[in-house]
Amino acid sequence: MYTVKVFFESIASTLSNPVLLFHLSWSTLLGILVGTLPGLTATLGVAILTTLTFGFPPEIAIPMLLCVYIGAIYGGSRTAIVLNIPGTPANAATTVDGFPLARSGMAGFALNVATIMSGIGSIVGAIFIVSLAPALGALALKFGSWEFAILAIFGTIIAGSLTAPKDPLKGWIAGFLGLMIAMIGLDEIVSFPRYTFGNIQLYGGISLLPVLVGVYGVPEILTSLKRVTKAEVVLDFSKSERKLSYLETIKKNALNLLRSGIIGVFIGVIPGVGEDVAAWVAYDAAKRMSKEPEKFGKGSIEGLTAAETANNACVGGAIIPVLTLAVPGSAPAAVLLAAMWIHGIKAGPLLPIQHPEMIGYVAGSFVIATILMVVFGLLVTRLFLKILLVPTEILMPIIFVLCVVGTYVLNGRLFDVWVMLLFGLLGYFMRINDFPAAPFVLGFILGPMADTNIRRALMLKNGDISPFFTRPISLVLIIAITLVVLSKYLPKKRGEKR
Amino acid sequence: MKDRISALVFIALGIFFLIGALRMPRVTEYGKYGAPGIVPAFFSIMVILLCFIMLVRKQRASYEGSSVPVEVKRAENRRLLLASAMFLAYVFLLGKINFIVLTSIFLSVTSMVFLRKRFILTVAISVAVTVGIYYLFSHVFLLPLP
Numbered sequence: 001m002y003t004v005k006v007f008f009e010s011i012a013s014t015l016s017n018p019v020l021l022f023h024l025s026w027s028t029l030l031g032i033l034v035g036t037l038p039g040l041t042a043t044l045g046v047a048i049l050t051t052l053t054f055g056f057p058p059e060i061a062i063p064m065l066l067c068v069y070i071g072a073i074y075g076g077s078r079t080a081i082v083l084n085i086p087g088t089p090a091n092a093a094t095t096v097d098g099f100p101l102a103r104s105g106m107a108g109f110a111l112n113v114a115t116i117m118s119g120i121g122s123i124v125g126a127i128f129i130v131s132l133a134p135a136l137g138a139l140a141l142k143f144g145s146w147e148f149a150i151l152a153i154f155g156t157i158i159a160g161s162l163t164a165p166k167d168p169l170k171g172w173i174a175g176f177l178g179l180m181i182a183m184i185g186l187d188e189i190v191s192f193p194r195y196t197f198g199n200i201q202l203y204g205g206i207s208l209l210p211v212l213v214g215v216y217g218v219p220e221i222l223t224s225l226k227r228v229t230k231a232e233v234v235l236d237f238s239k240s241e242r243k244l245s246y247l248e249t250i251k252k253n254a255l256n257l258l259r260s261g262i263i264g265v266f267i268g269v270i271p272g273v274g275e276d277v278a279a280w281v282a283y284d285a286a287k288r289m290s291k292e293p294e295k296f297g298k299g300s301i302e303g304l305t306a307a308e309t310a311n312n313a314c315v316g317g318a319i320i321p322v323l324t325l326a327v328p329g330s331a332p333a334a335v336l337l338a339a340m341w342i343h344g345i346k347a348g349p350l351l352p353i354q355h356p357e358m359i360g361y362v363a364g365s366f367v368i369a370t371i372l373m374v375v376f377g378l379l380v381t382r383l384f385l386k387i388l389l390v391p392t393e394i395l396m397p398i399i400f401v402l403c404v405v406g407t408y409v410l411n412g413r414l415f416d417v418w419v420m421l422l423f424g425l426l427g428y429f430m431r432i433n434d435f436p437a438a439p440f441v442l443g444f445i446l447g448p449m450a451d452t453n454i455r456r457a458l459m460l461k462n463g464d465i466s467p468f469f470t471r472p473i474s475l476v477l478i479i480a481i482t483l484v485v486l487s488k489y490l491p492k493k494r495g496e497k498r
Numbered sequence: 499m500k501d502r503i504s505a506l507v508f509i510a511l512g513i514f515f516l517i518g519a520l521r522m523p524r525v526t527e528y529g530k531y532g533a534p535g536i537v538p539a540f541f542s543i544m545v546i547l548l549c550f551i552m553l554v555r556k557q558r559a560s561y562e563g564s565s566v567p568v569e570v571k572r573a574e575n576r577r578l579l580l581a582s583a584m585f586l587a588y589v590f591l592l593g594k595i596n597f598i599v600l601t602s603i604f605l606s607v608t609s610m611v612f613l614r615k616r617f618i619l620t621v622a623i624s625v626a627v628t629v630g631i632y633y634l635f636s637h638v639f640l641l642p643l644p
Contacts, residue, residue: 052639169555173508173548180515180541190526192534195518218585225612226578393612394620397605398627400585404592405631409641417589417644425582433504451537458531 006360007130007367014368020060024365027064028372029380031071035087036384038079038224040399042072042088042275042332043216047209050339051406058343063365065339066319069332070122070369073275073311074377075384077114082107082385090275090314093283093307100299108382113301114308115377116246117257121309122370124261125268125316129323129363132269137324137359139473140349145457146467150477151271152179152450155327156443159272161484163436168488174430175272175439181206182447189455201415208338210407210420211444216331217403218424219431221396253305256286264310268317272442274330275311275318282310316366322347323359327446331438334445505553512545577612584608592644601628 014020027049034045049068053061076087081098094114101110143151156179160171184195185205196202250257260282267278286306287296296303318329319336326348328334340347351358407420427437461467468474515538522535588604605624610617635641 051641052635055640169548169552173545173552176541176544176548177508177511180512180538180545183515183519183538183541187534189528189532190523190534192522192526194522194534194538195515222578222581225581226574391613394609394623397584397608400588401601401605401628401631404589405635405643408592408644409635412642414589414593414644417592421585421589429504429507433500435504447541454537454540455532458536459528462529463531 010364027067031068032075035072035075097303121312149453152446155271178443214423215427260309264313265317268314278314515542
């Protein structure tokens with residue numbers, strides 16, 4: 001109840017604070033811009049803004065980061081519709097029906113439908129933050145070292161499975177690589193320097209931000225710059241939008257909206273599995289349930305609705321485990337988690353005790369970000385699309401400089417820039433070899449949590465591992481890991497093979 | 499083939515981490531279960547094991563690359579190497595040359611090399627963007643620049 005009260009209070013206080021509204025407005029616009037530009041992901045947008053908001057108090061910085069996150073996930077739909085290239089990976093499913101709609105002269109309608117559906121998806125996400133996060137927070141208080149240790153492994157494995165559905169083995173390898181590399185630096189129990197080789201810079205471990213910017217930013221920049229062929233831009237607004245009713249579209253898609261929103265939220269809650277997976281799963285569900293499945297892929301409004309509702313609802317879902325378990329539900333949520341640490345907010349099971357207002361405040365900010373996103377989306381969308389006319393060759397080096405500067409200002413040391421570059425090359429190597437980045441990053445984040453809790457669990461019971469199998473939550477997680485792994489390798493029934 | 503190469507690379511990395519873990523102290527003031535090498539050893543063994551499975555499994559057919567003409571692929575690789583070299587040079591020179599000078603040159607040269615047209619406009623944009631970034635970080639957000 002307290003969370004609901006804070007939720008409404010935060011909306012009211014934000015709306016009456018012009019300075020905060022100004023910061024949130026430009027953050028949302030930045031988010032939409034980042035999302036619109038192919039190659040710039042929401043993760044990178046949140047990472048760059050994290051460095052810019054160092055000096056801001058957390059009650060301004062955190063809502064700003066939410067704005068850029070929500071704006072970027074939405075902004076990617078612009079490019080997906082007019083360029084057939086998802087602005088962010090979250091909008092890959094949007095291209096399937098968005099681009100055919102644009103080609104048929106309905107670019108304006110498709111863009112606006114995507115805006116409205118993204119807004120509804122975000123609101124669904126906010127509702128779930130308010131309702132689900134306190135419950136999950138209460139459950140998380142029952143977690144001991146055993147549960148946290150297994151949760152870290154569970155998160156990495158499930159992220160590996162879902163982000164590399166064609167070859168989950170690569171997803172798991174990426175996840176364990178992340179866990180392994182996270183071991184660099186002083187360990188948290190006996191302060192032993194691991195893999196530091198006497199280098200004082202490595203004693204504190206590798207910072208998350210250079211890794212994230214490297215793994216997500218550099219491969220995108222390199223891929224965009226090396227591309228010789230250019231994409232086709234469709235800015236055909238020939239069919240009048242007035243003939244098509246948005247309200248009618250919402251009514252027709254009410255069930256689809258609800259289903260896609262719920263799918264988005266629950267996929268978001270799963271550690272490391274981001275908006276791209278949510279959009280595809282919702283799209284697939286919409287196609288299966290549709291009365292007109294033949295229209296999917298040829299410009300179906302239902303398909304566009306499912307993808308755009310789910311990816312924005314997923315943002316809300318991804319934030320829930322950040323707040324309650326300190327486990328990010330997606331890559332941009334991981335940066336958000338790091339930003340919260342930077343601002344002195346220790347997310348996790350103790351958050352509702354240390355900062356009881358935080359869940360309601362985040363949900364309230366989420367609603368404001370959504371309102372701004374819809375308003376700017378409907379008003380300035382076409383203006384933003386002009387940015388697509390700027391050549392990649394000019395844009396990408398600028399983005400690289402922003403990545404370098406953003407990484408440097410974190411601690412004011414060039415070492416972090418080299419780390420960013422090194423992880424950028426690793427990220428590129430992983431990308432060309434089809435290893436997903438998400439489980440790697442999640443493993444890197446969860447590594448210290450796994451390390452400390454595995455050893456603490458062993459120390460508490462003098463090496464006895466049976467509590468891992470006898471404690472109910474731990475057992476459920478172990479069974480889930482086993483099922484996830486087995487489901488990928490058990491022989492499928494005839495006809496189920498794709 | 500691609501999978502085998504990446505499996506071998508990651509196995510080598512796993513072995514490196516495993517050796518490091520095995521050389522860490524086995525007993526600490528918290529007993530043997532507080533040893534710092536336990537978890538890194540576990541993770542590196544998992545990496546080695548999973549990569550070994552990838553190495554010995556039936557190789558999957560590679561679909562990519564077949565539709566891309568050799569000349570395009572060669573041009574792409576050239577652009578990739580060029581971009582990587584320029585990025586490395588920029589990071590290497592950071593802190594050694596004034597930020598505004600270095601970044602203006604980097605942006606101008608990179609854009610010119612890849613775009614190959616509108617040189618004056620490119621230089622103007624590069625200088626303007628550099629000054630913009632400089633003022634945004636050091637004067638608006640009061641953050642240090644290299």
